[in-house]
Amino acid sequence: MQLKFTILGCGSSLGVPRADGNFGNCNPNDKKNYRTRCSAIITSKFGNTLIDTSPDLRFQLLKNKIKNVDRVLYSHFHADQTHGINDLRIFYLKNKKKIQVFADRTTGKYLINNFKYFFKNMSSYSAILELNILKKNNVFIDKELKLKIKTVKVKHGDIKCCAFIINNKCAYISDVSKIYTKDLKYFKNLNYFIVDCLRYNKHPSHYCLEDVLELIKILKPQKTVLTNLHSDLDYKKLKEILPKNILPAYDGMSFVL
Numbered sequence: 001m002q003l004k005f006t007i008l009g010c011g012s013s014l015g016v017p018r019a020d021g022n023f024g025n026c027n028p029n030d031k032k033n034y035r036t037r038c039s040a041i042i043t044s045k046f047g048n049t050l051i052d053t054s055p056d057l058r059f060q061l062l063k064n065k066i067k068n069v070d071r072v073l074y075s076h077f078h079a080d081q082t083h084g085i086n087d088l089r090i091f092y093l094k095n096k097k098k099i100q101v102f103a104d105r106t107t108g109k110y111l112i113n114n115f116k117y118f119f120k121n122m123s124s125y126s127a128i129l130e131l132n133i134l135k136k137n138n139v140f141i142d143k144e145l146k147l148k149i150k151t152v153k154v155k156h157g158d159i160k161c162c163a164f165i166i167n168n169k170c171a172y173i174s175d176v177s178k179i180y181t182k183d184l185k186y187f188k189n190l191n192y193f194i195v196d197c198l199r200y201n202k203h204p205s206h207y208c209l210e211d212v213l214e215l216i217k218i219l220k221p222q223k224t225v226l227t228n229l230h231s232d233l234d235y236k237k238l239k240e241i242l243p244k245n246i247l248p249a250y251d252g253m254s255f256v257l
Contacts, residue, residue, distance in 0.1 A: 003257040004043045005170055008060035010249035011035025012198055012230040013080040024231025032235040032250035036060055037080045038174040038228050047142030057084030074103035075174055076161040077110035085115055092128035102134045104162060152186050154179050157205030169257050174228055177205050193221035199232040225249050
């Protein structure tokens with residue numbers, strides 16, 4: 001059964017351009033330099049699994065003609081991954097059932113504390129989301145489709161972020177500064193390796209281009225896609241210097257798993 005993975009947004013926390021219109025080093029005439037904040041979706045004719053609720057989620061769903069969201073996986077609790085949560089309301093209103101949300105304990109606590117009205121019935125609103133704790137190995141059944149997602153904790157500066165490995169074919173890590181040595185085996189020889197690559201220079205909370213290139217030598221994926229791209233990284237210039245099997249992401253980029 002065919003699955004499609006779509007990168008809804010591939011920009012860093014301020015997006016490109018920033019809210020003040022600044023494009024940094026990115027050419028504003030190239031549409032692939034217009035980047036919303038990171039989120040992604042796995043789609044099939046039987047169900048849709050969203051990864052993170054970017055602050056730009058409404059625009060992303062409209063642009064990609066996503067008509068339904070069946071479940072949401074959260075990688076971590078930072079604002080650029082969570083603050084589009086309100087845009088899930090329409091799918092509850094359409095389907096008349098709570099949307100299943102999956103997060104680790106730290107992110108789950110953050111969501112409950114900051115968006116309590118989505119999870120608890122209030123005087124004016126019914127709860128629309130149901131929180132579940134992410135497991136190391138998650139299996140979701142949508143009619144004839146079985147979706148297997150492995151969760152691996154990676155370092156993201158001072159916190160941990162969840163990396164997702166989909167059907168042992170594709171890894172998605174939007175925010176990472178280190179994959180622990182003991183876990184490297186899970187990321188080897190994948191069809192697609194979608195990974196944080198914030199900028200050219202080193203950063204304490206994210207991989208830079210040099211980090212990713214060194215990591216690829218170990219993991220040897222068939223294709224690598226760079227996401228969470230800051231305004232330092234112009235799409236065309238980055239593509240020119242990369243090997244053919246390493247691609248910069250762009251909003252709306254998709255492939256079949």
